[in-house]
Amino acid sequence: MNRRRAIAVLALLGVLDSAYLLLAKLGYIGGLACGISHGCDTVNASVYSQFLGLPVAGIGLLGYLVLLALAIVGTQPHYVEDRRIDKLIATLSGFAVAFTLYLTYAELFILRAVCQWCVISQIAILAIFGLAVWGLLQAGRKDSTSVSGQSGLD
Amino acid sequence: MASSQGKFYALLGAVLVAGVALIGYVAVNKNRRAVADAAETAAALPAMLAEGELVGEDVGVAMGPEDAPVIIHEYADYQCPYCGMVATLTLPQIFEEYVQTGKARFVFFDYPLNPGASEIGAEAARCAIDQDAFWAMQKVLFGRMQEWGTKPRVRRRPGARRRRAARVHGLAQVPRCSDGEPAAGAAARPQQHADLLHQRTARAGGQELRPDEGDHRRGAGQG
Numbered sequence: 076m077n078r079r080r081a082i083a084v085l086a087l088l089g090v091l092d093s094a095y096l097l098l099a100k101l102g103y104i105g106g107l108a109c110g111i112s113h114g115c116d117t118v119n120a121s122v123y124s125q126f127l128g129l130p131v132a133g134i135g136l137l138g139y140l141v142l143l144a145l146a147i148v149g150t151q152p153h154y155v156e157d158r159r160i161d162k163l164i165a166t167l168s169g170f171a172v173a174f175t176l177y178l179t180y181a182e183l184f185i186l187r188a189v190c191q192w193c194v195i196s197q198i199a200i201l202a203i204f205g206l207a208v209w210g211l212l213q214a215g216r217k218d219s220t221s222v223s224g225q226s227g228l229d
Numbered sequence: 230m231a232s233s234q235g236k237f238y239a240l241l242g243a244v245l246v247a248g249v250a251l252i253g254y255v256a257v258n259k260n261r262r263a264v265a266d267a268a269e270t271a272a273a274l275p276a277m278l279a280e281g282e283l284v285g286e287d288v289g290v291a292m293g294p295e296d297a298p299v300i301i302h303e304y305a306d307y308q309c310p311y312c313g314m315v316a317t318l319t320l321p322q323i324f325e326e327y328v329q330t331g332k333a334r335f336v337f338f339d340y341p342l343n344p345g346a347s348e349i350g351a352e353a354a355r356c357a358i359d360q361d362a363f364w365a366m367q368k369v370l371f372g373r374m375q376e377w378g379t380k381p382r383v384r385r386r387p388g389a390r391r392r393r394a395a396r397v398h399g400l401a402q403v404p405r406c407s408d409g410e411p412a413a414g415a416a417a418r419p420q421q422h423a424d425l426l427h428q429r430t431a432r433a434g435g436q437e438l439r440p441d442e443g444d445h446r447r448g449a450g451q452g
Binding site (some may be wrong): 088107122124125147185186 | 237244245248249251252255256258259309311312342346374375
């Protein structure tokens with residue numbers, strides 16, 4: 076329960092972060108405020124900021140919105156015990172982590188620029204994935220405990 | 230349970246409000262600074278031009294009459310999608326309606342944002358000048374940046390990428406600079422010169438700059 080709430084908060088941070096990146100990418104708020112990293116506009120204007128013609132920040136925004144919705148639904152009493160929520164979150168965030176690793180590689184080794192707003196998203200999605208996998212592992216452990224308990228009773 | 234869920238929604242609401250407020254503050258603050266920077270650059274521009282601190286036209290690639298009433302400067306990167314969009318969607322119309330009719334002069338300056346593909350694209354286009362094919366080469370490089378710019382095999386072999394870019398355009402041979410200057414130097418020189426102007430005006434978002442009180446108007450923007 077608390078794990079899904081934590082996922083929801085992280086997904087909301089991801090929504091805000093990717094919304095800011097998307098607004099900057101579409102030119103509504105000028106350049107990105109970059110602070111110490113100095114690589115935000117380099118990253119956000121690069122060829123890697125688009126995927127299949129779509130802005131990566133837009134894809135991220137959509138993904139975080141779906142994760143946020145799933146996590147909020149998962150906190151409802153009716154769905155608290157529903158494992159499918161954890162599986163869906165783990166699968167979606169797994170794809171997102173793989174995509175994030177590709178983008179991080181491009182940032183560090185091709186563009187040689189780091190954008191702090193992208194780093195926030197990278198941390199958020201890794202944490203979401205970690206929490207989702209942890210939830211699945213715990214559920215699996217509970218299952219095996221209850222099975223062995225039942226067999227003990229038999 | 231209900232109370233705990235209520236606290237959770239309150240937390241989400243607080244994060245949402247704080248996030249929106251932070252984004253708003255950062256965006257407004259950034260734009261305020263951009264306007265101030267643009268005004269400062271506009272004020273400093275005449276002195277910078279006089280002292281040779283800014284890039285001169287000689288290190289760019291120009292098209293159109295020298296005495297055109299409007300001069301457009303573009304700083305662009307061959308791996309930047311928005312530069313590509315400007316090159317393929319906007320510039321053809323500007324060339325046709327303004328440059329070819331003598332109303333404006335267009336000067337292109339390389340601004341490779343990243344090492345690797347960006348620099349190599351700039352070198353290839355610049356060296357195509359010798360075959361009188363700069364603008365045609367540029368069109369191909371911008372139009373097909375995804376195709377040539379993200380190949381790991383080509384990325385590791387700069388020479389191969391130049392040859393590939395040349396083949397894409399159908400050039401008879403790999404472009405070489407006739408003055409013997411290495412291609413990398415040819416592209417790097419305007420980039421280095423432009424760096425100062427870029428730093429001072431990139432955040433101005435293409436806002437018009439007036440270097441002097443005369444008839445000439447120069448707009449500087451990153452494509």
